[in-house]
Amino acid sequence: MTATTWDVDGRKVFGVTAGSGEPVLLLHGYPQSASCWRHQIQALAADHHVVALDWPGFGRSDPPSTPPTYDNEIDRIERLVRRLGWQRFNLCAHDYGGFIGLGYAIRHPDRVRRLALLNTRAHGTFRPWFYRVSLGQRWVATHPVLSAPARRLPLAALHHAALARYRELGCFDTTVEAEYLAWMDTPQGRRTFWEFFAHYPVPAVGWLADGLAGIRCPVAVIWGDRDPYIPFNTARGLADRIPHATLTRLRGADHYLMEERPREVTDALVSLLDMASAA
Template identity: 50%
Template sequence: MTTDRIDRGAAPELKETTVDGTRLCYAEAGTGDPLVLLHGWPESHRAWRHQIGPLSARRRVLAPDWLGWGDSARDTALSCDYDSEVDRIARMFDALGLERTDLACHDYGGFLGLGFVQRHPDRVRRLAILNSRAHRTFTPPYRLLFGAFTVGARHHPIRRLLATPPVHLVHRIGLARYLRNGSFDRETLARYLDMLRTPAGRRWYAHFWAGYEVRIRPELGARLREIACPTSVIWGTRDRAISLRTAEELAERIPDAELVLVDADHFLMEERPAEVTASLLRWLDRPAPV
């Protein structure tokens, strides 16, 4: 188990706004230029709990619970396809009164964030991507696993299985190694998976997978060279789900990108918080276009 820990400080108070007609919760701390932290699957703003305090000494930090996750609403009337989710980031920025911001994003958040910076380059001052499938996809075992989720979620008889109580146990077992390596404690993992204990949460979860696609996104890869903002690719090298090659391609193709390697698994902000926080602070020091 890792001993790389920093002082978390007091947990920030959650606030609420409305995006696409439904409730979005977010943590906010600090003052100054804004910094948005986007989490991944199956997390919430708590994925950044070690970073929010130190980063808020320099920025106004906003860490949302993406719609469907954490304490935000789970509205199955909302589409979860890629284009809808990326465009939803812009509407979230509007709801939060953000014109231009630094953006750090992990996992699913990085997948969406990459599309967002390509569509709205004028709204991102700096970009950090952490262990995300980004423009590519997962390693073969995880591509098969998540692909099975998406296929099953689109077929009614199998979709009902994704909305049954055993799905909580399946995910708890599947994420147990992150308890062993110190990424999560039991309380944090329970909070991430609590929605799978409720019928409404499981229905939304099946809805999410019905809109998701595991295929490679060549249109994202083709536009990497257009990203002009200072970019940091911060990567846990022991990730079984996403190849290090994805990180290397991001760093090679994005013109003003640096690659930072961390001896960590997929949930690196939680497993190696001090290293990740230090890397993000250095990233914030990089000059950005006015």
């Protein structure tokens, strides 16, 4: 693997690349980085050119150049793909990456050869308890009287406490987790955090559900069914409503399934990439 950076909109985007052949873009979720795909990259790179990014605002990448509205994030994927020089590519995306990646695949069907969606809210939203948490974060982020003092919160320490279950599951150790959370400990990172939640669309994005039937490329829905944030019904909905979708249910797996069940996720992604793509 080779670490590299690209200039996109005048900002640094960090990523790792490996292999050659048909391109594969790996998009991570919250609050991770490209490292969450560390178990899959080499296997996928045996026959493909793999790029795993730290999404702008996360990991080692600079904050985005425009507010992270849903439309802006989809447009950002397109600018990144153009910067990479790709015409068509495979897209594998988890959590927040899957949320914006699904919108990209619907809006740019000519770009996406194959699509993998892993434990993402996709066309739906969160379980009720986490939906309320997300609404609360947006409330704080959009009210200056609250967001100003909130920028003094120890965000990395709070996330460290919240991620204890995933350290216990062996998804990642404290070293990898520290990489995921390091951006939160800087003044810029705190601003980026609250900017992110100020623009995050907590309710379902209506046109995503409407667009599922129009996705014509092969799609792999890969899901840990013990996810406390996103219901398994979301995976069923994707598999039922996308014409060429298959569902891989990893029984007993949690939200960060690429790290908890790496071999099964890798096998499912390799199977997807072996399928004939849409013309």
